[in-house]
Amino acid sequence: MSQTTLGRARAGDHDAFRELVEPYRQELRLHCYRLLGSLADAEDLLQDVLLAAWRGLDRFEGRSSVRTWLYRIATNRCLNALRDAGRRKPPEPVPPFEPPEPTRRAEPTWLQPYPDTLLDRIPDHGPDPEARYHGKEAVELAFITGLQLLPPRQAATLVLRDVLGYAAAEVADLLGTTETAVKGALQRARASLDRHRAAGHGRPPSPGSAAERELTRRFADAFTSGDIDGILALLTDDAWLAMPPAPHEYHGAEDIAAFLRASMAWSPSSTLHLTGTRANTQPAFACYLADEGDGAATPAGLVVLTLAAQRIRGITRFLSDDVFGLFGLPGTIPVTGPRARRPVP
Template identity: 65%
Template sequence: MTEEALAGARDGDGEAFERLVGLYRHELHLHCYRILGSTADADDLLQETLLAAWRGLAGFEGRASLRSWLYRIATNRCLNALRDARRRVPAEPVPPFEPPEPTRRGEVSWLQPYPDALLTALPDPAPRPETRYQSKEAVELAFIAALQRLPPRQTATLVLRDVLGYSAAEVAEMLGTSETAVKGVLQRARATVGAHRPVVERPAPEAERELPRRFAEAFTADDIEGVLALLTDDAWLAMPPAPHEYHGKAAIGAFLEASAAWRDGRRFHLVPTRANTQPAFTCHLTDRDGRTLHPVGVVVLTLDGDRIGAITRFLDASLPARFRGSRG
């Protein structure tokens, strides 16, 4: 941060303000996404954060770094959004066919994938002493989903402490609380996240390449047995914003059979990409002519060793546009 840019921004120079905060734009967006679980909500809260920073720059005294000051604003804006119920929780979609009875109904219906292309623009700072999670695992889909099960203040505390590595004193200052309170909240948050994050085996590089390819071939051919052969015995299929979740090969196979019967010859078309540091596909559905494609969502695979441990189909036709130009 240069004094010249800070002085210019305080005088109302928009270009100086952008030079001042531009380096932090991408990481603040990811921060909002971690807390909110939605890329669309992260877009909105990033803009709110920057607007609040622009309006409040005169009050920035430099006692903390500009980065910490911006994180404080972003965190509290996200918490306000959650408290005010302004998060856009999507309406439960009506299935176009009668699906099998789900194993359970998921609670995190607002979850959305995060394009890896956005992660490449992030700085790669050295981890701080308080950091517990590596940068990759701190954006994986299971971690983001686990965060959404926490009360908002626990989510913010865990992200600030264990992902960003701020000290208990710094987090207490950001959240307007005491260090003792931060430690108690963090302990509860860690226990909940640990209980909801599945333990998976990291795939070998060859499996990382071959499993997504084989899945795409079987899935687009409606080769249900071929898809099931790639899954772990305890695999899950989830479909946000629909709450239906299916556990195990038999339940997943029953859903895939019902879906294929409804499509009546129309096939899925998958384009490789990456989301949340995991193999993914933008998903399109053909017309019966086999040529016209309609975007229908994004599929993210969670690999577990040499098998697929989870399939997350995001049923939102607007999502593929966020991955345009990105390939796995």
């Protein structure tokens, strides 16, 4: 940033302001998504952040970088949004069939998938020695879900400290609190997140690798053909199935199989078609359904797979079709056969 650019922006030059903030737009959107769990909300809030920065540019004293200043605005706007009583819980979807009793019922969470195409636009600032989570794992669904279960200020503290790598003193300044409070909030947040993300199954195959492609191909073949045994053969012993924002969660082969049987029996004349995509650095499929005789299939949710070693540990099916627009997915796809599958890119 040059003082000339800053001066021009303060004088009302929109192009100069855009030059100041544009390098950080993509990472700020991801920051808002981490804290809010909703990409749609993150998009809206990002515009609010940039407007607040434009209006408050005269108050920017230059004691920190423009990037840190923008993160201060974004973090506090997110915390305000999370405290807002008008931000209602997402409506719980009503399935068109009677689902079996779930293994557990969770609180509905604000959770949407994040397209990998947006992640590709974020510049790599390199590893930060203060960061605990890097790149891929700080975007995975398990991480984002865990953040939504934390008190907002704990989540913000963890993201600023362990993802972005700000020092404790900087986090305290950004949040308007003390270093002691930051250390206490961070300790509690880490413990809660570690319990939620308990793993131990080995690293998943590398994105786009032959092993990942083979595993997702086998899942797609079994899923589109209604082969429940074939799906179960791919799962870890402690696998789970979730459908945000529905509170139903199914854990273990028996309960997952019960749900799959009920859902697949609901409309036996319909055919399922899949289009491969990627979300939260994980392989995913956009689901489309077509009734017998239809020439086109329409959206039926998006499935994101959580892989562990050579198995599938989690199946997350987002039931809202609103996410299709966020991923740039078509509103319909042509039916090319009884069932169709397009590979994960």
